[in-house]
Amino acid sequence: xxxxxxxxxxxxxxxxxxxELVEELTTLNLGPTHPATHGIFQNILQMDGEIIVSGEQTVxxxxxxxxxxxxxxxxxxxxxxxxxxNYCSSPINNFGWLMTVEKLLGIExxxxxxxxxxxxxxxxxxxxxxxxxGILGVDSxxxxxxxxxxxxxxxxxxxxxxxxxxxxTTNMGRVGGMERDLSGTAIAKINAFLKTLxxxxxxxxxxxxxxxxxxxxxxxxxxxxxxxxxxxxxxGPNLRAAGVDYxxxxxNPYSSYEDxxxxxxxxxxxxxxxxFMVRGEEMWQSxxxxxQAMNNLPEGPYxxxxxxxxxxxxxxxxxxxxxxxxxxxxxxxxIDAPAGEVYxxxxxxxxxxxxxxxxxxxxxxxxxxxxxxxxxxxQAYPEMCVGGTLSDAIMIMSSLNVIxxxxxx
Amino acid sequence: xxxxxxxxxxAGFFATSFDQVIGLARSYSLWPLPFATSxxxxxxxxxxxxxxxxxxxxxxxxSFSPRQSDLLMVMGTxxxxxxxxxxxxxxxxxxxxxVIAVGACASSGGIFxxxxxxxxxxxxxxxxxxxxxxxxxxxxxxxxxxxIQHLAQTESLxxxxxxxxxxxxxxxxxx
Amino acid sequence: MLTNQEVAQHIAGAFEGxxxxxxxxxxxxxxxxxxxxxIPLLTHLKDHQxxxxxxLTDLTGVHYPHLTGKEFAxxxxxxxxxxxxxxxxxxxxxKEDLHIPTASDVYPCANWMERETFDFYGILFDGxxxxxxxxxxxxxxxxxxxxxxxxxxxxxxDKIDPLFGR
Numbered sequence: 005x006x007x008x009x010x011x012x013x014x015x016x017x018x019x020x021x022x023x024e025l026v027e028e029l030t031t032l033n034l035g036p037t038h039p040a041t042h043g044i045f046q047n048i049l050q051m052d053g054e055i056i057v058s059g060e061q062t063v064x065x066x067x068x069x070x071x072x073x074x075x076x077x078x079x080x081x082x083x084x085x086x087x088x089x090n091y092c093s094s095p096i097n098n099f100g101w102l103m104t105v106e107k108l109l110g111i112e113x114x115x116x117x118x119x120x121x122x123x124x125x126x127x128x129x130x131x132x133x134x135x136x137x138g139i140l141g142v143d144s145x146x147x148x149x150x151x152x153x154x155x156x157x158x159x160x161x162x163x164x165x166x167x168x169x170x171x172x173t174t175n176m177g178r179v180g181g182m183e184r185d186l187s188g189t190a191i192a193k194i195n196a197f198l199k200t201l202x203x204x205x206x207x208x209x210x211x212x213x214x215x216x217x218x219x220x221x222x223x224x225x226x227x228x229x230x231x232x233x234x235x236x237x238x239x240g241p242n243l244r245a246a247g248v249d250y251x252x253x254x255x256n257p258y259s260s261y262e263d264x265x266x267x268x269x270x271x272x273x274x275x276x277x278x279x280f281m282v283r284g285e286e287m288w289q290s291x292x293x294x295x296q297a298m299n300n301l302p303e304g305p306y307x308x309x310x311x312x313x314x315x316x317x318x319x320x321x322x323x324x325x326x327x328x329x330x331x332x333x334x335x336x337x338x339i340d341a342p343a344g345e346v347y348x349x350x351x352x353x354x355x356x357x358x359x360x361x362x363x364x365x366x367x368x369x370x371x372x373x374x375x376x377x378x379x380x381x382x383q384a385y386p387e388m389c390v391g392g393t394l395s396d397a398i399m400i401m402s403s404l405n406v407i408x409x410x411x412x413x
Numbered sequence: 414x415x416x417x418x419x420x421x422x423x424a425g426f427f428a429t430s431f432d433q434v435i436g437l438a439r440s441y442s443l444w445p446l447p448f449a450t451s452x453x454x455x456x457x458x459x460x461x462x463x464x465x466x467x468x469x470x471x472x473x474x475x476s477f478s479p480r481q482s483d484l485l486m487v488m489g490t491x492x493x494x495x496x497x498x499x500x501x502x503x504x505x506x507x508x509x510x511x512v513i514a515v516g517a518c519a520s521s522g523g524i525f526x527x528x529x530x531x532x533x534x535x536x537x538x539x540x541x542x543x544x545x546x547x548x549x550x551x552x553x554x555x556x557x558x559x560x561i562q563h564l565a566q567t568e569s570l571x572x573x574x575x576x577x578x579x580x581x582x583x584x585x586x587x588x
Numbered sequence: 589m590l591t592n593q594e595v596a597q598h599i600a601g602a603f604e605g606x607x608x609x610x611x612x613x614x615x616x617x618x619x620x621x622x623x624x625x626x627i628p629l630l631t632h633l634k635d636h637q638x639x640x641x642x643x644l645t646d647l648t649g650v651h652y653p654h655l656t657g658k659e660f661a662x663x664x665x666x667x668x669x670x671x672x673x674x675x676x677x678x679x680x681x682x683k684e685d686l687h688i689p690t691a692s693d694v695y696p697c698a699n700w701m702e703r704e705t706f707d708f709y710g711i712l713f714d715g716x717x718x719x720x721x722x723x724x725x726x727x728x729x730x731x732x733x734x735x736x737x738x739x740x741x742x743x744x745x746d747k748i749d750p751l752f753g754r
Contacts, residue, residue, distance in 0.1 A: 036498050037448065037477070044450050044495060064723035065495045066450050069527035071708070072732060072739050084524070091452035107614060135455075154462035161459070171459075172548050173452055234643060234669075237697030248669070255672050346614045347665060347676065349645075358646055360665070375646040375665075383700050409451050412492075412723055494725045528732050528741040529724060 029057060034397065036065050042139070042401060043408025047385070054393045059386035063379075067412040074372040078337035079105050080179055082372070087173035089374065090410045092135050093128035093353040094174045095121075095164070100350035102177050103258055104359040108346045109179070109313060116304040117181035118260040123194065123297045124167065124176060125259075125350075126290040130201070131160050132353030133241075133283040133290075136405040140280055141212060143402045144221050149208050156204055159197050166190040180314035181307030191298070198295060205287060213281070222276040226388040226400035233274060236384040239377050240355025242404060245282045246274030252351040263300075264293045276403040283405075312339055337367050354378050354405055378410040415441065432570055439483070439509065440565035441471040443558070446482035448502065450489030453516035456548040457488050465551035470558055479505035484561060485538075490518035491531045503538045504587065508573045511561050514540045515554055517547045539581050590673040592617040595639065603629060609678075618676040623688045626664075626679050630694050633666060633675070641668040641675060647691065647701035649709040653735050659683040660711055664691070687712040708733035 034047040046062040070089065074082050086097040099121050106113060113121075134157055138150035161171040166189050168176040177183065186194075212218050228238075233246040243250055249270045253261045269285035271278030307314050311330045320327035333339060343365040349358040358375030385404065389397045418437060420429025445467075449457055460467045461475065476482045479502050491499055503512070514534050517523035520543040522532030534540060541564060544557035572578055582588070596610050596617055606625040611618050621629055633641040646665040653659060658680035667674045679688060690713040691698040702713045703722040710731035713719055721728065730737060740747075 036495065037502060043454075044498075064721075064725075065492055065498070066490055067492050067494065067529045067723040068490055068525045069529050069732065069739070073525070073527060076739055088452055091455055135458075151463050154459065155464060158459065158462070158464045171550065172455055235696045237644060237695070250669055255669075344613050345618075347616060347646075347674075356645065358665070360646060360648060360663070362650060371650045373646070373648040379700065379704075380697050383697060526740050526747065528737075528739065532744060532746055 027052065032394070036062075043406065043411065045382070045406070045408060045411060047397070049389070049394070049397065051394065056389045056392055056394065056397055059389055059397075061382070061386065063382070064412055066408050068409075070374065070413045071372055074369055076368055078339070078367045079341065079369070080334075081337075082369070083177070084173070084175050086374075087175055088409055089376065089413055090132070090352055090354065090357070090378075090407050091172060092407060093132035094172065095124040095128040095176045096132075096350060096352050097357065098174060098176045099125055099259065100348065100352070100357050101359055102179055103350065104346060104348040104361050105179050105341075106308075107348050108341055108344060108361060108363060109310070110342075111180050111308050111310045111313065113181055113259070113308050114305050115260065115302045116185075117306045117308070119297045119301050120182050120186055120306065121177065121259050122261065122264070123186075123294050124164075126293045126297075127160050127163060127194075127197075129353055130287050130290045131157050132405070133287050136353075136402070137208070137212075137280060137283055140222075140276075140399070140402050141208075141218075143398050144218055146211070146218075149211050152204055152208060156197075156201055159193070159200070163190060163193045163197065166193060178307065178314055180310045181305070183307075185306045186301075194294065194298060198291060198298070201291060205284070209284060213284070219277065221395070221399060222280060222403070224273070225276045225392060225396045226403065227273050227275040228384065228388055229274065232384070232387070233381075236387075237380040238355065238384070239381070240352065241279060241282045241286060242274075242381055243355065244268060245271035245278035247272055252349050252356050256349065258348070258350060264296050266290075266293050276399050279403045339367060340365055341367075349375065352377060354407065354410065355381065374413055376410045376413055378406045379413070382406050382411060432568075433566075435570065436566040436568060440562040443470075443472055443484045443511070443561060443565065444482045445472045445475050445484045445486045445558075446477065446479060446502070446506070447475050448485060448487045448489075448499065450487075450491065450495065451518070453488035453519070453546075453548040456551060457486065457515070457554065460551040460554050465555065467555065467558070470555065470562070472558065479503075480507060482506065483510060484558075485510065485512045486515055487512065487519045487534050488515040490516075490523065490525060491534050492529050493531050494529070496531050496534075496537050499534060500537050500587075509565070509568070511541045511564065512538055513542045513544060513557050513561060515544045515546075515557065516549060517545055519543075520545055523547060537585065538587075539585060590639065590668070590671045595673065595675065598639075599629070599633075602632060616674055616676055618678065620678045620680060623679055623681065626662075626677065627689050627691065627694065629677065630664065630666070630691055634694060639668055639673070640670045641666050641673065643667040643669050644691070644695040644697055644701075645674070647698050647705065649705040649711055649733075651709060651734050655680075657682050660686060660709060662688055662705065662711060681711065686710060687714050689714050690716040692716060707731070710734070 029050045029052055032049045032051050036044040036046045044065040048060045050057045070085050083098050086101045087094040089097050134153040138153040141149040164174050168174050228246055230247045233243050249268045251268045266289045269282045271282050316327040316330055321331045341363045343363055345362040347360045349356045355377030360373040361369050362371040364370040388400050418429050418433035447457055514520045519534050522530055542557045542560045544553055546553050592612050599607055607619050607621045609620040645667045648663050650661040660681045662679045664677040705711050706719055707721040707723055
């Protein structure tokens with residue numbers, strides 16, 4: 005096995021208790037096809053009996069060349085690509101990209117649109133954590149918790165459908181604001197969701213938070229210290245579980261997040277239980293943010309006054325000449341962006357999702373790079389698994405919330 | 414409830430042809446192998462959930478073991494790196510086996526016409542039903558499943574040993 | 589509260605002559621340095637007592653085929669979490685001499701980011717523990733993100749109809 009690197013070796017119980025046993029490491033392929041849910045990436049584990057000694061990863065099984073595609077597409081068509089990166093929370097990716105473009109073009113998005121974006125992003129964050137915590141439950145053996153949470157996800161899908169027409173890959177928002185205002189149905193559905201989610205979350209927490217079996221399976225499993233986490237580029241709930249309160253919404257506020265009052269849950273030891281609890285608490289904080297946004301929703305336009313970039317209203321297009329020309333230029337993709345380079349980051353479901361955009365003045369980016377949190381923190385996975393058993397490795401993987409679309413892009 | 418197939422019945426017995434009974438039994442107990450790679454996999458999770466329950470169609474047990482499943486549901490983009498894995502999983506399935514390509518990426522490469530994406534899994538395995546969409550709604554996935562059920566009901570028992578099927582497999586280099 | 593001006597002056601003082609092209613596009617301090625000084629620079633910023641710019645946010649590459657002698661750029665985004673201060677550092681490399689020391693000793697998270705940059709552009713990172721392709725298949729013999737290669741697969745047999753294309 006000369007091509008497998010041994011990261012650390014662990015004194016195994018068999019060596020100390022029965023030294024006459026021949027020691028041989030087994031190679032186990034935790035292969036690309038996982039039992040659904042997590043996505044496709046491969047881990048070749050070297051195991052000493054049940055204990056993992058080292059691991060080696062292969063990724064790229066779903067490499068779809070987003071960065072190369074982005075060099076071909078006009079700016080508003082790239083929103084559909086960003087949907088498919090972290091597909092559990094598409095609106096966050098969409099708005100992150102749109103904010104990058106707005107930063108490049110120097111467009112100021114009106115307050116109402118910013119509040120609507122915040123509501124959609126927090127709903128997306130809730131759905132991402134619903135899936136992650138539900139799947140953590142499934143991997144520890146209990147399927148029912150996941151079914152309750154998927155039902156809540158269906159309700160959020162209905163809200164997305166009201167806002168943009170699609171359930172999962174939303175393509176929400178336009179350069180300069182939103183494509184449509186919050187309709188009466190959307191507001192009613194959001195309010196209904198805010199009432200029906202807390203009891204379900206409480207029921208889920210009753211099932212899991214102080215559950216003896218769950219705690220035994222998750223406490224001290226896959227712990228990582230704050231220094232190692234920062235060295236490995238962790239961001240998001242995984243870093244906050246290790247004790248560092250870095251949240252892009254607070255440190256570099258965007259889209260009016262500074263108007264909202266919420267706290268950042270922080271864990272202590274960075275193990276699986278802390279990650280689970282941090283995500284659970286973040287859902288409560290997201291509910292708080294949505295309530296504040298719904299109560300203080302400002303009046304006003306839901307898109308910026310930027311006719312070169314935002315499609316003019318249809319009755320203007322049919323009657324006024326300038327509107328017709330703008331409409332034509334935008335649809336044909338002949339809007340020209342200024343040359344420059346910009347980096348913008350948002351707090352995705354998994355951490356700091358960054359967009360590094362270099363524009364040379366044309367209709368498509370010259371270079372677009374996605375700073376994908378899953379890709380960066382997945383490097384730490386073998387180190388977190390060493391010394392644990394195979395079942396621990398499964399729990400660690402699902403608690404890290406690695407989304408394959410974001411991993412490979 | 415399901416209508417019984419055409420046959421003779423009497424006191425305590427029912428006689429019909431093997432084709433129909435076996436087709437009926439197979440079609441209402443298709444065990445899927447969810448080969449979920451990306452966004453369509455999340456829609457499959459929604460289909461598996463309580464709202465669009467797939468288990469009412471007989472797919473109660475999604476098994477991840479190819480030997481024990483009937484239906485390979487490929488959901489999501491298949492990159493060229495993943496192609497051999499799909500083929501390997503397909504080869505390990507036992508006859509009768511069906512394949513659904515769920516989503517635009519599995520059917521034809523979808524929006525990813527790039528150097529790294531396989532333009533449809535029918536380049537490497539024979540596909541029975543294509544479900545377009547990006548991602549398809551759970552109702553569409555269930556519709557695809559119902560098409561497979563129809564195929565399973567009307568399939569001849571000798572199809573898998575016949576000349577045409579063997580030639581189909583040979584065209585994909587599958588023995 | 590760190591300002592771009594203050595940090596730029598400090599860096600220009602500490603690394604005289606090897607750092608140039610200071611600018612701040614969209615308020616992010618950006619400068620260029622040489623291949624020899626990049627690792628000392630990153631280490632200096634990381635170990636600096638006051639600045640503590642110790643988080644590597646991103647590492648990527650860019651291809652500029654029209655700039656002869658500086659065709660490839662490796663771009664580092666680093667971040668000081670204590671002071672909320674970001675810096676972008678660029679290193680330009682020529683096509684004939686396409687290698688740069690690895691940052692994975694300073695920042696372990698640079699490991700995969702450098703493999704990805706190698707996979708896409710062919711930039712060699714000296715001293716990297718395992719510099720092989722990460723996202724593409726191992727047998728691929730070209731570096732796809734370079735501007736001369738097309739997006740589509742050149743060897744495909746469908747969607748190539750001469751009249752209707754796709």
